[in-house]
Amino acid sequence: MSAQVRDDRDASRYVIEQGGQVVGAAYYKRFDDHIVFTHTEVDEGHQGEGLASELVQSALDDTRNAGLRVVALCPYVRSWLQRHKAYQDLLHQPA
DSSP states (O other): OOEEEEEEGGGTEEEEEETTEEEEEEEEEEOSSEEEEEEEEEOGGGTTSSHHHHHHHHHHHHHHHTTOEEEEOSHHHHHHHHHOGGGGGGBOOOO
């Protein structure tokens, strides 16, 4: 079953859905020039399926397309960025 990721801006989260059901979310706070990822979770019944990685990658692709930088307070997003060097240019460097 394929998963779909979308930005649920009203709830300040990216969600990943399977079969029309939300099975995970990456929560954020958005600012003018950057986005702060605070927490990522996947429903217990869907853990170990790679959904968190797919969710974070899609969220970061969207962040890049919006021209924003990333602050990774969420431990999962931080570790994902450490493993995926091609995304490290997104990291926000405060002035």
